[in-house]
Amino acid sequence: MNTDFLGIPKQYVKSPQKPKTKTDKAYLAYLNELAAAIEQNYHVFKNNYAIEVPENNERPKAKKLIALQEAELMSAEQDYFKITGKEYKTQWQKQVDEFNNLLPYLQRITYQQQAFGPSLNYLYVFVDENVIELIHNSLKMDKYHVQNIFSKKDLIRKLSILNIGHWDKENDLPELVMIEDGTSWTMTFEFAKGKRYIKKSFSGYMSWPLNFDDLADSLKIDF
Structure with a gap:
């Protein structure tokens, strides 16, 4: 995770590239990278809430980015299931379901x-x-x-x-x-x-x- 000297994540990260080949190994790596990006963006959002300059409020754009990434993750999970017959769920998705x-x-x-x-x-x-x-x-x-x-x-x-x-x-x-x-x-x-x-x-x-x-x-x- 890209952090500053205080240990605060510095910036929002974009989604990784979707794999060109539909293999279980490539899709699993993609899912893990995408899940990690979402997790980092959650922490950036939370830590920036109090220290952002109001005139430079990134929250609306950040929420949109994370929502798109979560939708992308769900779509990729469906593809992974079609390829492997296995379910992929992050720990936080399980917590949300619970x-x-x-x-x-x-x-x-x-x-x-x-x-x-x-x-x-x-x-x-x-x-x-x-x-x-x-x-x-x-x-x-x-x-x-x-x-x-x-x-x-x-x-x-x-x-x-x-x-x-x-x-x-x-x-x-x-x-x-x-x-x-x-x-x-x-x-x-x-x-x-x-x-x-x-x-x-x-x-x-x-x-x-x-x-x-x-x-x-x-x-x-x-x-």
Whole structure:
């Protein structure tokens, strides 16, 4: 991975060339290179979130690049299966599948955001076919109050395309990057599958994973 002296990936990388010969060895090498490119671009996106100059915002172009690469990876995986009869899946694709398979059992989402000022707390409770959004602002010292009501089916559909399972559990900037009075956040998904209670938590400091802005938009989070 191409990094600077702080260990931060420096730049987004393009996809490798698709193999001209349809052999299992050539396609496996191509898949591995493409998966590595996507992984690097995820890290570049996350680490650049807080330190990019707003006037030179690369995020929209980066998201488009990564989305195209993910589609390219899925197409190549299908080709590889046709050639070899074997399935190819990256570890993060398996994690995405695992997370998405839990979505029908989602019961609660909590989001806490702490900056220099007051903390902001969001709670989403799944009740029948609806999702109730409650908000608490520590500055106002009030109780949680209902802010929005969403369709459960629609929200789960939106969550399923965000590759949340690919997120790192911790999304902090490298220690040598100092940003005073920054924003820290924690998001937790709680599932009830039969007698099993499952929690998936993600957190960060001045660093947000790919598609977090889309998730925040779906949940009406101001971050």
